[in-house]
Amino acid sequence: xxxxxxxxxxxxxxxxxxxxxxxxxxxxxxxxxxxxxxxxxxxxxxxxxxxxxxxxxxxxxxxxxxxxxxxxxxxxxxxxxxxxxxxxxxxxxxxxxxxxxxxxxxxxxxxxxxxxxxxxxxxxxxxxxxxxxxxxxxxxxxxxxxxxxxxxxxxxxxxxxxxxxxxxxxxxxxxxxxxxxxxxxxxxxxxxxxxxxxxxxxxxxxxxxxxxxxxxxxxxxxxxxxxxxxxxxxxxxxxxxxxxxxxxxxxxxxxxxxxxxxxxxxxxxxxxxxxxxxxxxxxxxxxxxxxxxxxxxxxxxxxxxxxxxxxxxxxxxxxxxxxxxxxxxxxxx
Amino acid sequence: xxxxxxxxxxxxxxxxxxxxxxxxxxxxxxxxxxxxxxxxxxxxxxxxxxxxxxxxxxxxxxxxxxxxxxxxxxxxxxxxxxxxxxxxxxxxxxxxxxxxxxxxxxxxxxxxxxxxxxxxxxxxxxxxxxxxxxxxxxxxxxxxxxxxxxxxxxxxxxxxxxxxxxxxxxxxxxxxxxxxxxxxxxxxxxxxxxxxxxxxxxxxxxxxxxxxxxxxxxxxxxxxxxxxxxxxxxxxxxxxxxxxxxxxxxxxxxxxxxxxxxxxxxxxxxxxxxxxxxxxxxxxxxxxxxxxxxxxxxxxxxxxxxxxxxxxxxxxxxxxxxxxxxxxxxxxx
DNA sequence: GACGGGGTTGCAAGCGTTTACTGAATTTTT
DNA sequence: AAAAATTCAGTAAACGCTTGCAACCCCGTC
Numbered sequence: 094x095x096x097x098x099x100x101x102x103x104x105x106x107x108x109x110x111x112x113x114x115x116x117x118x119x120x121x122x123x124x125x126x127x128x129x130x131x132x133x134x135x136x137x138x139x140x141x142x143x144x145x146x147x148x149x150x151x152x153x154x155x156x157x158x159x160x161x162x163x164x165x166x167x168x169x170x171x172x173x174x175x176x177x178x179x180x181x182x183x184x185x186x187x188x189x190x191x192x193x194x195x196x197x198x199x200x201x202x203x204x205x206x207x208x209x210x211x212x213x214x215x216x217x218x219x220x221x222x223x224x225x226x227x228x229x230x231x232x233x234x235x236x237x238x239x240x241x242x243x244x245x246x247x248x249x250x251x252x253x254x255x256x257x258x259x260x261x262x263x264x265x266x267x268x269x270x271x272x273x274x275x276x277x278x279x280x281x282x283x284x285x286x287x288x289x290x291x292x293x294x295x296x297x298x299x300x301x302x303x304x305x306x307x308x309x310x311x312x313x314x315x316x317x318x319x320x321x322x323x324x325x326x327x328x329x330x331x332x333x334x335x336x337x338x339x340x341x342x343x344x345x346x347x348x349x350x351x352x353x354x355x356x357x358x359x360x361x362x363x364x365x366x367x368x369x370x371x372x373x374x375x376x377x378x379x380x381x382x383x384x385x386x387x388x389x390x391x392x393x394x395x396x397x398x399x400x401x402x403x404x405x406x407x408x409x410x411x412x413x414x415x416x417x418x419x420x421x422x423x424x425x426x
Numbered sequence: 427x428x429x430x431x432x433x434x435x436x437x438x439x440x441x442x443x444x445x446x447x448x449x450x451x452x453x454x455x456x457x458x459x460x461x462x463x464x465x466x467x468x469x470x471x472x473x474x475x476x477x478x479x480x481x482x483x484x485x486x487x488x489x490x491x492x493x494x495x496x497x498x499x500x501x502x503x504x505x506x507x508x509x510x511x512x513x514x515x516x517x518x519x520x521x522x523x524x525x526x527x528x529x530x531x532x533x534x535x536x537x538x539x540x541x542x543x544x545x546x547x548x549x550x551x552x553x554x555x556x557x558x559x560x561x562x563x564x565x566x567x568x569x570x571x572x573x574x575x576x577x578x579x580x581x582x583x584x585x586x587x588x589x590x591x592x593x594x595x596x597x598x599x600x601x602x603x604x605x606x607x608x609x610x611x612x613x614x615x616x617x618x619x620x621x622x623x624x625x626x627x628x629x630x631x632x633x634x635x636x637x638x639x640x641x642x643x644x645x646x647x648x649x650x651x652x653x654x655x656x657x658x659x660x661x662x663x664x665x666x667x668x669x670x671x672x673x674x675x676x677x678x679x680x681x682x683x684x685x686x687x688x689x690x691x692x693x694x695x696x697x698x699x700x701x702x703x704x705x706x707x708x709x710x711x712x713x714x715x716x717x718x719x720x721x722x723x724x725x726x727x728x729x730x731x732x733x734x735x736x737x738x739x740x741x742x743x744x745x746x747x748x749x750x751x752x753x754x755x756x757x758x759x
Numbered sequence: 760g761a762c763g764g765g766g767t768t769g770c771a772a773g774c775g776t777t778t779a780c781t782g783a784a785t786t787t788t789t
Numbered sequence: 790a791a792a793a794a795t796t797c798a799g800t801a802a803a804c805g806c807t808t809g810c811a812a813c814c815c816c817g818t819c
Contacts, residue, residue, distance in 0.1 A: 481775030
């Protein structure tokens with residue numbers, strides 16, 4: 094004897110009204126006499142009725158669920174964004190289907206399809222590189238999509254981020270101002286626009302403005318991970334650089350730890366600025382000076398933007414650029 | 427002119443078969459002649475048909491979606507579990523609805539209800555304390571539930587974790603062996619069974635076996651956060667403790683950083699063992715010795731267990747206890 | 760006291776699939 | 790070669806809810 098799930102019919106019967114009426118009170122439709130509403134509400138409460146969201150979704154063509162594609166929840170950068178996303182999603186009564194992609198375009202396409210099959214009302218994409226396949230899916234689908242913390246040269250979909258060019262330029266300038274003639278740029282793959290186009294450009298601009306020549310051997314392309322940083326420091330040091338901009342916090346901590354392990358004093362002998370201002374920057378010793386992009390807010394704003402799109406409200410701008418700061422800590426003079 | 431979404435009917439018509447047949451091929455039902463299957467598949471491909479998961483869910487009463495309640499994605503401990511969960515979920519064709527609860531029982535109940543309304547096939551709960559409200563919802567619902575990385579004295583639902591008593595006992599013993607007469611235990615709220623019952627018990631057992639008296643003033647109850655650790659170190663030091671067991675990695679890093687900031691040498695003057703072996707333990711300097719609970723695996727196994735429950739397979743044990751280790755690093759002698 | 764209307768409520772048609780059940784076609788038995 | 794068993798495919802009834810439309814009730818009006 095399974096406990097029979099109770100439906101809108103059961104409520105209707107018990108309350109002596111039609112299911113349409115029950116549906117109306119459940120949905121807050123004003124066309125219900127207060128007395129009736131009260132009666133129905135009581136029955137709902139008594140029967141512990143809980144509307145079946147799947148049936149609702151089928152009938153209304155809205156699932157109040159959005160898909161979120163994330164490279165890796167375990168990465169603070171993305172989990173911070175995710176937290177912002179989830180909080181405003183909750184605020185607007187949406188739920189989030191979270192799917193890890195490992196930045197693997199095949200998985201991304203795969204995930205994108207199951208998400209669309211599940212009829213999500215919207216989609217938030219995080220990741221540093223939008224492959225052609227993914228881009229194709231984006232333009233084919235008419236589901237609203239917003240990029241969070243990602244840049245995309247062709248602005249097909251919504252997106253929220255900061256001005257990475259300006260941020261890196263400012264950070265680099267700062268390092269130059271404290272006397273560093275050779276500043277290294279250490280980032281993830283240059284194929285990712287955020288690195289290969291934006292950060293690199295900001296870096297070059299700062300150099301140019303300071304009258305310094307651009308030296309390719311000071312640009313290090315690696316994986317954005319702690320271990321990559323740890324392993325790369327020696328080379329960075331060998332290049333003659335006395336300071337570095339890191340494109341990722343874990344990467345920066347790796348660099349920092351390697352410096353410490355090698356007996357290099359930070360910031361005295363080597364200065365370091367990182368990019369994401371996650372908790373890690375505070376936890377490191379010395380604490381890391383960082384470009385402060387408001388991760389949580391980026392996620393939050395992205396989700397907010399998405400709600401507007403799902404609501405078909407007018408959007409003033411499909412891409413929102415949030416402000417950034419540079420938080421000075423102990424890894425710079 | 428909106429692009430009309432195409433349904434199973436469209437496919438059926440184009441392929442000159444009934445929708446039932448299309449449904450069969452989509453679901454891999456063997457009762458379809460190969461030739462027919464091929465024909466249908468071609469049409470599906472040509473029309474770019476994608477089965478509507480919501481309709482499927484309604485008809486089949488399965489959503490291939492599981493709910494995951496997490497205190498905070500931003501916390502490495504939980505995000506590591508989440509990653510394990512998502513990976514095996516994906517492996518078994520499930521998706522995950524992720525909801526942050528902030529360990530707030532009101533939010534938890536709230537979330538639990540929307541998750542159940544969405545007809546998730548199963549539920550994974552993370553959190554250190556199961557409030558009575560939540561427990562009540564658990565026993566009322568007939569949806570399979572598994573706790574990941576959480577302990578619950580009354581074993582109503584499935585759960586996957588390690589033997590926290592033994593782990594802390596071993597860690598404490600280790601600290602005692604290296605000569606510490608006064609070992610502090612620094613954890614989150616003692617109201618959480620994992621702290622107030624398990625860890626504390628393990629701690630006491632180690633003390634007892636070493637013939638040391640239990641001293642309440644060496645037990646510190648705080649919030650499991652970096653800042654809490656940072657602020658608490660002075661008190662810990664004042665208590666006379668020369669070593670500590672921390673119940674959380676961020677907390678431990680806080681303690682460690684405060685020690686460094688105060689000029690206390692770790693491990694020479696103060697030894698520290700933490701509990702979760704997240705990436706943080708490697709990133710800290712000195713690196714943190716830690717109880718090594720296999721977070722990813724706990725998540726993975728929890729999800730695996732859940733799939734079995736959803737499948738109504740026989741379960742040998744509702745609660746599985748994974749092994750643990752103690753990874754020695756630089757914060758202990 | 761018949762009439763016009765707004766406020767309420769019920770009816771019933773979907774929403775896009777799954778899945779008994781049935782029936783026809785084909786193959787296997789005997 | 791007829792009977793029995795299989796295979797393959799179609800019919801139609803759910804699944805639980807939303808929603809346009811129609812019907813009804815109750816007032817205030819004239």
